[in-house]
Amino acid sequence: MDVTNSKYEHQGIHVITSIFTIERGILKVLLIKRKNNPYKNYWALTGGALYNDEDLEEGVNREIYEKTGLKNIQVKFSKVFGKKGRSPVMRMIAITYIGIIDASTVEIAKDTLKTSNADWFKIDEVPKLAYDHNEIIEEAIKTLKEEILKTNLLKVFFPDGFTFPELQKIYESILNKKLDRRNFRKKMLNTNIIIATEEEMIFEGKKKAKIYKFK
Amino acid sequence: MDVTNSKYEHQGIHVITSIFTIERGILKVLLIKRKNNPYKNYWALTGGALYNDEDLEEGVNREIYEKTGLKNIQVKFSKVFGKKGRSPVMRMIAITYIGIIDASTVEIAKDTLKTSNADWFKIDEVPKLAYDHNEIIEEAIKTLKEEILKTNLLKVFFPDGFTFPELQKIYESILNKKLDRRNFRKKMLNTNIIIATEEEMIFEGKKKAKIYKFK
DNA sequence: GCAAAAGTGTTGCCCCTACACCCATGT
């Protein structure tokens, strides 16, 4: 291995996260506006170059923090993007992740060293983004749909527990389809990652709904 | 983005493939012996640095060819390995893949520009390898077990068709467990990627077995 | 005629889907 071999000199790693939320039943993705070239003034996903002294997930979290002020976002690996032309500056491979947060509980920094804006976009209203980020979001949505069925990613929305009607609404927003109340309840209870509590609360109806928690 | 920023200068991409085969019912992995530093004279997986002018799978195939003489190996993505200390030379991220071939139909180059030997190793007799390649193989085996259930990866063993007894033996070798003849047959036929032929042949018994083909 | 492998069918379980009625409450 020769550090100055021109065949593989000047390569780099992007660590990129599609951060999602749900606002009033609508799935949205967090985008930031770039201050610097390349793609100056383009909207983009949170992410950037991995540093030499950090592991992948450290880089992921640093990039999220630098570009949004958010900390401790739980992420899941999504996909690798490595087409040779994907960055105009040098050969970059993107390792991409997904995360989901409750937008109503956090404050997103709108102006940072590298960003001039930040906002949530409905996933079917995402503009033309920097790099191949549009494609990355498409794959991220697929990963998100798979992961919420296998893990307790959605716990972030319900730190104090949830009722089935509201949990179902979140799932329906992400999967983009209606689910059957009875089947949804049975399926969720079957996973054994949910436990009932004694409390109840009102969600949308007039009748109280029982509160459950993620383990 | 600044090409000479020391925080992310001198990074590179490894494209690495765990190439498997089955010989007399035993799952084996192809290793090559390195001629050069780092890890000179260590056994290692086929792989190396991705070049700037090639896409990921092009790099995968070039590396396999350079180190073994093999061409046109169908590969599947396995996992990303990116711990910061994984290469002693510079910061390398490994994008890893799996492939499977019928060792009896190919000739592996044992001496190339970069390798001084090449051989098949039983997966529980793999020596201490270069880099984190032992860990990569562990994950590759998991990926292999998943992929053979979802895809027709094993087609390479049966260019002229197969009987159920021999197909089942391959599956059992990889999954490392006995399967029920009747259930195996039903499950495979259910996938609809298999068609019956009129021919028959003898596998291990005295009775002829019907020959099937992958679509 | 027997050993060795090939071929085949049934049952029960679990998960999933589809679907209809009663309950609690605020107005």
Next chain:
DNA sequence: ACATGGGTGTAGGGGCAACACTTTTGC
């Protein structure tokens, strides 16, 4: 009393695992 959403049970289909007997043929 009625409208609104919350809560529940049942039946059918598909996939999976467990399981035993018959067939072919070389010796």
